[in-house]
Amino acid sequence: MTGKTTGSEPKVSKGERTRALILEAALELFREHGFEDTTMRAIADRAGVSLGNAYYYFKSKEHLIQAIYAHTHDEHRAASAEVLARETDLAARLLGVMRAKVETLRPYHRFGGVLFRTAGDPHSPLNPFSPESREVRAESTALFAEVLAGADVKLPKILADELPELLWLYHMGVILFWIHDDSPGLVRTERLVERTVELVARLIGLARLPVLRPLVRSVLRLVKELRDGVPYSS
């Protein structure tokens, strides 16, 4: 994340250290026993701190999740860098990034349902549309903007404007599938990614077709309206 190394001795403040300790303990325990069966007391224990202290660093058990969530995003970006530097074909770039996502998330699948179920709760600070999540979401969307920016395709402006967000939405859909995927080795999610990436690329290509222009326009206008929270009237 920030990762600043000031001098040589106190690389990280004591607090940061403790915080990391707790997060690490939580992650281990979540992997071992799942989210529900891991108690805050157990986490504090393994981290070697008191229960109250754990709450000093993380406002709730769910906030622990948000930290993990942000962490996986960093991992995802790192894992995507290589393909993005190499490929110029849109489909290849998108495929690379989506595969990176699946790989990054893999270790978390065991308790992934809990990790991401909050997406559905509008009152949770963890839902991806909440103000608290704005930053992570923006960064995530930026990654998809990069997928497009580095590709050797020319897109109509209206489409280009909306596409990063639409791709982000697509990627959320894949995650929703992933959550429910219980196939061995997550092969079904892998397959979904391969197939849908191809479909998405084809769709983007088809968007230029005259017959489809009005439809594309309607869709984009709708998306824009809804996103920008436009007029309640009319």
Add this chain to the structure above:
Amino acid sequence: MTGKTTGSEPKVSKGERTRALILEAALELFREHGFEDTTMRAIADRAGVSLGNAYYYFKSKEHLIQAIYAHTHDEHRAASAEVLARETDLAARLLGVMRAKVETLRPYHRFGGVLFRTAGDPHSPLNPFSPESREVRAESTALFAEVLAGADVKLPKILADELPELLWLYHMGVILFWIHDDSPGLVRTERLVERTVELVARLIGLARLPVLRPLVRSVLRLVKELRDGVPYSS
């Protein structure tokens, strides 16, 4: 729901009566204070039963939700009957059914987030893909099958086979939006419904176009594969 009236005196068993009492109390309290701020103790109190007794009828606080969920489905079907009997135009039928959904759900919006957030949790018995929800989901899908069956359009068979489930999925998407909609009077959801119903109808029309045939085929094959839980290999 079942609503059998055997004779005249003991129309319903004592149990059913108590069960209804608890559900009613829960609904009132949820509306008044929301889901989180309503305690099982308060529900039991208002229903005039003990805490333990409430748990005899509903295995958990969330199971109370499932009962409500099933209830809204019944309401939805009833509210849709009229349009389905009257209209034969596909878009009009779909619009009617979707509007009926929004109206049916309206009173529950206050705590609707909780009602439906469980959709994201694969381990919850309440998620719409769980075995426990199979029945409700099947009935709901059947409703969309009826939307199609009564419409004066001829669809290619492959499409006709998958469409009910795809429409159900679409309707789940609308619900997801509805959950997050905080516009006054839910006008934004209403608008979303109007616009997307039109888009969906147009898309179904376009599916016949030769240029789109391969794409449509790919999509349908994918959907079918994923639904039927086909081969993990290749």
Add this chain to the structure above:
DNA sequence: GTCTATAACCGGATAGAC
């Protein structure tokens, strides 16, 4: 002001008597 700990609260859930 940053950090840590202990004790208590509260509400969902369960055990077991009647």
Add this chain to the structure above:
DNA sequence: GTCTATCCGGTTATAGAC
């Protein structure tokens, strides 16, 4: 079917240490 008593774990209050 119904109750009471109890457990358990997330969360909070609060006091003190560095």
